[in-house]
Amino acid sequence: MLNVEHIGIAVKELEKSEKLFSALFNVAPYKRETVQSEKVSTSFFQINQTKIELLEATSPDSVIAGFIEKKGEGFHHIAFEVEDIESEMLRLQNEGFTLLNNVPKIGADNKLVCFLHPKSTNGILIELCQEIR
Ligand SMILES: CC[C@@H](C(=O)O)C(=O)SCCNC(=O)CCNC(=O)[C@H](O)C(C)(C)COP(=O)(O)OP(=O)(O)OC[C@H]1O[C@@H](n2cnc3c(N)ncnc32)[C@H](O)[C@@H]1OP(=O)(O)O
Numbered sequence: 324m325l326n327v328e329h330i331g332i333a334v335k336e337l338e339k340s341e342k343l344f345s346a347l348f349n350v351a352p353y354k355r356e357t358v359q360s361e362k363v364s365t366s367f368f369q370i371n372q373t374k375i376e377l378l379e380a381t382s383p384d385s386v387i388a389g390f391i392e393k394k395g396e397g398f399h400h401i402a403f404e405v406e407d408i409e410s411e412m413l414r415l416q417n418e419g420f421t422l423l424n425n426v427p428k429i430g431a432d433n434k435l436v437c438f439l440h441p442k443s444t445n446g447i448l449i450e451l452c453q454e455i456r
């Protein structure tokens with residue numbers, strides 16, 4: 324695994340939270356993207372080396388809607404950059420971690436992604452990301 328690629332934050336209203344985080348970071352979001360397969364709309368901030376992904380549900384059956392209903396808005400996942408997602412998925416599976424998808428999915432910001440179940444990672448939802456080259 325390489326660097327932290329982004330930190331995901333679940334929000335109820337993207338526009339409202341964009342304003343809040345713009346004021347907090349003193350920088351505007353650089354990108355908005357909807358990922359239909361994940362039923363989310365995202366907004367990205369770059370603060371020096373740190374990338375923050377805000378996630379709003381686009382449907383009541385989105386995992387983000389379920390998460391907010393149970394836990395409220397806030398920290399949702401941490402994403403790590405990997406060089407080769409398929410070999411990293413295989414390595415982590417062999418280490419006993421539970422993958423939530425067996426083949427890489429298309430994520431936001433030009434990435435292939437895979438999630439690890441939080442029950443296998445001390446309660447933290449982990450995302451692996453590989454840049455699509
Ligand atoms: C925009 C694309 C992409 C990117 O490019 O960056 C994204 O980031 S998409 C982000 C949204 N998509 C995902 O999160 C996909 C992976 N997640 C899942 O598949 C599900 O969220 C889940 C982790 C399998 C949980 O779903 P489900 O089992 O249906 O929900 P439950 O509420 O029943 O949860 C079971 C269990 O897990 C705990 N949980 C759920 N979410 C999280 C979380 N984010 N962090 C930590 N723990 C989480 C939940 O509390 C339950 O625990 P117990 O109550 O103890 O059973």
Ligand SMILES: [Co+2]
Nearest residue numbers: 331376402450
């Ligand atoms: Co993410």
